[in-house]
Amino acid sequence: MSISPRYLILADGAFGVHTSKTAVGCIRFTPEQVVGVLDTVTAGQTVEQVLGFGGAIPVVASVAAGMALDPNILLIGIAPTGGQLPESWRPVLRAALESKLHVWSGLHVFIGDDPEFAELARRNNVEILDVRKPPPELPVSSGRVRDVSATVILTVGSDCNIGKMTTQLAVRTALKERGVSVAFAGTGQTGIFIDGKGLSVDAVVADFIGGAAEQLVLDAAKTADIVLVEGQGSLLHPGFSGVTLGLIHGSLPHALVLCTQPSRTAIRNNEWVKIPSLKSLIAMHDLVTTPLRFAPTIAVAMNTFDLGDEAARDAIERGMAETKLPVTDPVRFDPGPIADAIIAFHEDRLASGQRHARN
């Protein structure tokens, strides 16, 4: 995965709707890596015309038309219902491989395990990358992250799908603007595609969640002073809390950024689980990090996309009053306060000589 991606994104029949989350995420955060989108429904328009952002990136109707845009990777940007490979995609994948495009996929079904596509890839000397396929030799995590000198920051949240990846990407931009050496560690398929590397922690066998997170941080810490780990799930989530805690104890962050959505009062699709106050959420994270390595929550990222301007600013004010922490919506307003809190924490950590301590 050491290619500079130039994605042609497959989003046929679903571009701009909910199931094209991966396509939209890549366009939002790294439009410079996207040369075109393949969608027969909106073909002929620009991405900007379909999504309201994304500029002049063209939407095309076929791989053949897309090849004029000089892609090197066909990225699967939509999730088929049921997670299986729709029959209608087979000619598209065939054409892509025959055009010598790599194929990158985050589907549950592994495209590289399909005999026809595996053979086509081999014959055309391109690679099929199924990012949900875990590497074969993951360790059980055992705190090896304590040896890295980089400052590790993890986003945690009150629920799934609330901005844990988006916050880290926005903060990364802000840290870069401030001249900081920073790396993003992607833990889910969209984060991995945006960054061109990473490890899908929820796709590994349960015993190795922590080991996957540990490996990811060890790799990212080689190249940066600050590592921003993409959080997953929530300690409150009935389905995914195990992934969340495994990620926390495997990545062993020095500090946390809490992601919330003020309008959300219960876990999505699990209305019986009420979301407690910011203070309670912070206390819960304090408690689970303390026995391994205490990680204070140093800022709050609020996803206010569904509020008016005044309500959004009110929610942020209330959050600051409750937590005494920097609170912002890093997409709507400014990731700066979070970036500044991270820099202050990092400098304080260096100053207090913890750089070479193992705790």
Next chain:
Amino acid sequence: MSISPRYLILADGAFGVHTSKTAVGCIRFTPEQVVGVLDTVTAGQTVEQVLGFGGAIPVVASVAAGMALDPNILLIGIAPTGGQLPESWRPVLRAALESKLHVWSGLHVFIGDDPEFAELARRNNVEILDVRKPPPELPVSSGRVRDVSATVILTVGSDCNIGKMTTQLAVRTALKERGVSVAFAGTGQTGIFIDGKGLSVDAVVADFIGGAAEQLVLDAAKTADIVLVEGQGSLLHPGFSGVTLGLIHGSLPHALVLCTQPSRTAIRNNEWVKIPSLKSLIAMHDLVTTPLRFAPTIAVAMNTFDLGDEAARDAIERGMAETKLPVTDPVRFDPGPIADAIIAFHEDRLASGQRHARN
């Protein structure tokens, strides 16, 4: 898996040593299900002579010799180094399948995926059961357990390998003696072999830990008033805490039994993680269960096997003083106090009319 097991246990070259944990567990808890052990080193002795318990169960040197004992299953009772299938086991497995024995295995490598053994099993009309192979269609957990009327009790612990399975099995016996309708839900390979059913929750893909636990409880609750779920790992464990929390939030216990070992002050193989006080452990579990369904800790099981009698009784006294809960070593002394605490909790739950409430 609806067979009454009559196990011939393969433990060749390792019977009675650490790597035969599965063999020893099955003999300790369900000796009536074990007709013989296959080990060329100790062949000719009884299990009692090798282990110090287990009675007259014979150790034999071959499958052929074992067939005289009328087994129906060859159970793999040892873990090979590296998790792979040793070449030297192949003739044994071949002989077992040709003798029309089912083969049950908890290895990481799946015996049923081996073409030779798969074909032999088919031809002899027997089944190869790889218990670490998760069922294909697990759901993401979503609180469906709230609909069952049975009282669900989960063991949690300060570390791995501290007595979470052993406690539930000892308590099950005590509950049966008290005339209670009780089911054990095994979540790891030994627990599954002992009970002849269950689901290895740490072997599923991370997204489905909770779903596996949920399924297990739904199944067990069909046949019993009290379901004893075998706990896994620890909320403190750097490698396995994700499995632990996923199991807690998937099985949604009504109450917890905390398992500890007084002599253990740090997580095994992770000495940097110190084990906090019983009170802190209980507070941590209170905190993570509260947002979903509060599960009080109602008893403490102490594993005192490495203490003298007086030290063991002292540790139990101190535990009772600290927690104000029933504390016992259910193996060395008596599981009764835990069983009684569970019955009292169950009756109180029924009396307070929570049976039909969803919380």
